[in-house]
Amino acid sequence: MDDELVHLEVAGGTATITLDSPRNRNALSAQLRRELSAHLDAVLVDDAVRVVVLTHTGPVFCSGMDLRESRGAGAGDQGVNEFPRILATLWYADKPVIARLAGPARAGGVGLVSACDIAIAAREATFAFTEVRIGVVPAVISSTVLPRLLPRAAHELMLTGETFDADRAAAVGLVNVAVDADALDAEVARYVDMLARGGPRALAATKALLRRDRGEHLQQDLEAMLELSAEFFASEEGQEGMTAFAEKRAPSWVPGG
Incomplete structure (x- = not known):
């Protein structure tokens, strides 16, 4: 049996979903997508859960799709049909969802961040829409990213593929706040506490x-x-x-x- 790549912990009304595949920079492999989807479904029907936190182990939040699984596959055989469903689940969730980033997000990982209600990043985190640089299009993630980003920034960042830092991400609307790494958990806890006060x-x-x-x-x-x-x-x-x-x-x- 494969080791679990996504963990779920529920405590004090908060469900913490942790991406734990650091060997491939938490890439969105088929197994990781499957487990993430299952854990999201579970917490959204759990009345004991008030707030959901999406976080990660290792230095990278999420590097996007697992390109090893995508190479050589045709358009109808990419096996990523569940990724739009994951984004929609986050977007339409009845419960508030916080993304906690201690490290970089790329491509599909940025899609996850933008699908959450609130995103808090350490200043060390970086972001990039790398799709055009490998000859593909940020199509699916655009559905959640474009409502967040300032239009000029969206054109610039999606067309150039340039890497940008967490402070820039906050300035253009991709994340709510960038904080020093040693303040990240306290800031996430502050938001969890505020959200738990809502009916x-x-x-x-x-x-x-x-x-x-x-x-x-x-x-x-x-x-x-x-x-x-x-x-x-x-x-x-x-x-x-x-x-x-x-x-x-x-x-x-x-x-x-």
Whole structure:
């Protein structure tokens, strides 16, 4: 039996999913994709999980697709059909997902980062869309990357394949914050704590709100948002939150509340 390449640990309402294939720089091999997908499915239906953290062992967060598996394969035989599903699972997850990067991300690894709600990187981490330099296109990851990146930066970085640092990644919207390596875990813990203070249903609905296409119909959108707002103010979760605020205590969903 193959050694596990992706580990899952659940503690205190936080699910930590760890990429653990440092021998190939956490490349998205078939086994790693399969295990990552399975662990994501498990935590998203686990009511005990409030926040998900995606992290890694070794010096590299994720180097992208495992090119050894892709060489010599035709367009219909790449075996990567589950990767779009992984990105969609992260993007549409009802629970907030944090990417924790202590090291570089490349190509598909950048797709993982951009699919998460919040990304926190050590300043030593670097990024690059290396696809064009090997004659391929950053097609699949563009679905999650382009909504994050400033348009000018997207053109520059995807067309040139240039490597850029974590501070630049934060400046163009790819990550939320770049911190010194020795502050990385504390910053991740700070975000986990803040996210755990949100109502579970409210967080899920807010994520859906952030994803929606507003289109050109502002009035209809406002009416729909009014209905959603009223629903949550009247909900059990909303009433508990307002009561807890008035009573100067933590709401029931906060650990220890």
